[in-house]
Amino acid sequence: MPSVEILSRIQFAFTIAFHYIYPPLSIGLGLCLVIMEGMYLRTGIKMYEDITRFWIKIFALIFGIGVATGIVMEFEFGTNWAVYSRYVGDIFGSALAAEGIFAFALESGFLGILLFGWNRVSKGVHFFSTIMVAMGSIFSALWIVIANSWQQTPTGYIIEGEGLEARAIITDFWEMVFNPSSVDRFSHVIIGSFLAGSFLVMSVAAWYIVKKRFVEPAKAMFKVGLCVATVAALAQLFTGHRSAHYVSEYQPAKLAAMEGHYDSSAVAAMYIVGWVDAKSGKTTGIKIPGGLSFLTHGSFNAPVTGLNAFPGTERPSAVNFVFQTYHIMISIGMFLIALTLTACFLLWKKKLFSQKWLMTIFIWAVLLPQIANQAGWYAAEVGRQPWVVYGLLRTSDALSKEVKAEQVVFSLVLFSLVYTLLLVLFLYLLNKKIVHGPEMTPNEEDDSDEFSKRNIKQLQA
Template identity: 60%
Template sequence: MDVLLLSRLQFAFTIAFHYIYPPLSIGLGVILVAVEAAWLRTGNPLFHQMARFWTRIFALTFAIGVATGIVMEFEFGTNWASYSRFVGDVFGSALAAEGIFAFFLESGFLAVLLFGWNKVGPRMHFFATCMVCLGAHFSAVWIVVANSWQQTPAGYHIVGEGLHARAEIIDFWAMVFNPSSMERLSHTLCGAWQAGAWLVVSVSAWYLLRRRHVQFAQRSMRVGLIAALIASLLQVATGHLSAHGVAKNQPAKLAAFEGHYATEPATLWLFGWVDQQQERVRFGIGLPRMLTFLVHNDFNTPVTGLREFQPEDRPPVGFVFQTYHAMVGIGMAMIGLAAFSMWLIWKKRFFRQRWLLQLLVFSVLGPQLANQFGWWSAEVGRQPWIVYGLLRTPVGLSRVVRAETVLISLIMFTLIYALLFAVFIFLMNEKIQHGPDDADLVPSGKLAGHKRHAAAHGVTRSLATIEQSDESRAG
C-alpha cells in the first residue's frame, strides 16, 4: 500500500463529500435574499411562504456542511504536515480572514434568520438574511483565495532551505489577488448559484408532478429557473476567463484539459479518449484550431503542448481530459435545459409538459456533478505540484504517517460519511414531503396589515380549492 496514494484518496474523498453542501448553501442563500426581497416589495404571501420553506432547507445543508468541513483541517496536520509547514503563513492569513469576515458574520446572523421570524421586524430579518448570504460568499472567497495561491503563488518569498523551507507572505494583497484567484472565485460562485437554483427547480417539479402546493411550486419554479439560467450563462463567461488564465499561468494543465501534445494550433475536442502512448486523442470529435481561437483570438498562434514538459512534470492527462469535458458537457446541457424551460414558460406551455418536469426532478444532480468534475480537473491538473512550481506533492506528505493508519481512517470516514449522507437524505426527504406550511402564507410583523391578511387568506382558500380539485380528479 502506497501511503501517498492513500493520503491523496482520503483527502479527495473528504473534500468531495464536503463540497456537496457549501455550494447548496451559497446558492440557496441567494434564493432566500431574492424571495424575501420580493416579499418585502410586493407583500405577496407566497414569497413569505417560500422564504420560510427554503430557509429550513438552507439550515440543513449549512449544518451538514459545517460538520463535514472540520475533518479537512485535521488532515492538514496529520497526513500533510510538511505541506502545512510550507504554506502555513499563507493559509493562516487566508483562513484567519475567513474566520473574521465570513464565519462570525454568517454565524452571528444565522440565529436571526432561523428563529427570528416572529421576534424581529421583516426588514431586520431581511438584513439578517443578506448577512448570512454574504457570509457564505465571504467563506468561499477566502477558501478559493487560499486554493488559488497553490495554483498561482504570488506575494511571498521563501524562508529557509531544503525540508525546512516555507513560504512567507510579503504582500498580503498580492497573495489575495494572485493571478487566478478572482477568475476561479467567479467560476466557483456561479457553480454554487446553479446548485441552489436547480435544487429549487427539482423540488418544485416534484410538487407539480404530484399536484401538491401548486402555486408555491409554480412560483418557486420560476424563481429557480431564472436564477439557473443567469448563473449558467455567467458560468460560460467566467469559465472562458478562467481558461485564459490557465493558458497563461499553467499551460501544462490546459494542454492536459484538451489532450494537446504538440506546440501548434490546437483542436477543441468535444469528446474523445487520450492515447498517452501515441500522444493523441482517439475516437474524438473536435473543432480544428478552435482552442487556439479561444485562447489567442486567432487561428494561427501555437498553443503550448505537453511535449514542452518532462513526463514527470505532466498531469495525469487521461483523467483530467475526461473530467474537464464532463464538466463542460454538463454545463452546456444545463444552459439548454434552463433556456428551453424558460421559453416554454414564456409560451405558457411549461406546466403541461410532464416529461420535462420528470427530467427537472433529476436536474439537481447536474450542477453537483459539474462542480465535482471541475474541482477534480483543477486539482489533479495541478499535479505533480501541490503548490505549483514550488512544492511537489510527495514532499508535502507527513513523514511519520503510515499507510495502515491512513487506510483504517479512510474506511472509517467512508462509513461515517455514508451514514451522514443517509441522515441528510432522510431529513431532506422529510422536509420536502412535509412541504411548505399554509400558516406561512400569512405575513407577520409590521407588514401584516389588513390588506396583507386578506391577500393571504385568499391564497390559502385558492390552494385549498386546488388541492380538493386534485383529490377529486385522483379519485
C-alpha cells in the same frame, strides 16, 4: 498496497468531495432566499413568506452538515500533509483567519435571526439577516478560493528556510489575495454554486408540480430558481473562458492535459468528446480543428504548447482523467444553458408548467450542477500535479514523514463509514422536509390544494 502519497490523496479527495456537496448548495440557496423574501416584502403576498420559511429550514440542514464535514479537512492537513502545512501555514493561516473574521462570524452571527427571528424582529431586520447570511456564505467561499488559488498561481511571498523547514512567508497580503487566478476562479466557483442552489429549488418545485401538490407555491419557487439559473448558466460561459486564459498563461501543462494536446508547439483542436491514450500520446474523438488555439489566442492557426514540451516529471500523469473531468464539466454547462433557455421560452409562452416531461427532467437535473462542480475541481486539482503548490512544492514532498499506509487506510475506511451515515441522514431529513412541504398560512390554501382566488389575483397582478 498503494503508496502513502496515493492513499493520502484519495483520502483528501474523498473528504473534500463529500464536503463540497454542501457549500455550493448553501451559497446558491442563500441567493434564492434573498429573492424570495424580497418578493414578500415587495408584494406583501404571504405565500412568499411561506416558501421562504420552508427553504430556510432546508438551508439550516445543509449548513449544519456542511460545517460538520468541513472540520475533518483541517485535521488532515496536520496528520497527512505536515510538510505542506508548514510550507503554506503563513498563507493559509491569513486566509482562514480572514474567513473566520469576515465570513463565518457574519454568517453564523445572523443565522440565529434567520432561523428564529420570525415574529421576533421586524420584517426589515429579518430580511437584512437573510442578506448577511447569504453574503457570509459567499465571503467564506472567497477566502477558501483565494487560499487555493495561491497554490495555483503563487505571488506576494518569499521562501524562508530550506528542505523540510522551508516556508512561504507573505510579503504583500493584497498581492497574495489578488493573485493572477483568484478573481477568475472565485467568479467561476460562485456561479457554479448559484447553479447548484437554484437547481435544487427547481427540482423540488418541479416535483410538487408533477405530484400536483402546493402547485402555486411551487410555480413561484420555480420562477425564482429559473431566474437565477438562467443568468448563472450564461455567465458561466464568460467565467469559464476567463479561467481557461489564466490556465493557458500560468499552467500550460494543465491546459494541454485538459484537451489532450501533446504536440510541443502546434495548432490545437478543441474536443467535444474524446479519449486520451497516454502511452501513445494521442487523443481521438470529435473535435473542432484549431478550437483551442482560437479560445486561447484568438486565432485558429496559433500554436499551443503541448505536453511533449514538458518533462514527464513536470506534467500531470492522469491526463485522460483530467481530460474527461474537464469535458464532463463543459458538457453539463452547455446542457444547463439549453435547459434553462428552453424553460424560459416555454414560460414566456405560458406553457412551461404543463410540460410534464420537462418538469421530470428538472427533478433529476439537480444532480448536474453538483457533478459539474465536482468534475471541475478534480480537473483543476489533478491537472496541477505533480505540484501541490505550483512550481514550488511537489505533492510527493508535502507528505507527513511518519504516517504509514496502514494508518491512512484505516482512517479512510472510518471516514467512509461516517460520511455514508451522514449522507443517509441528510437525504432522510431532506426528503422528510420536502414531503412535508411548506406550511401554508391558514385560509391561503383550500381543500383542493389550490390558493384562494384572492391570492391568485394578487399573483396575477
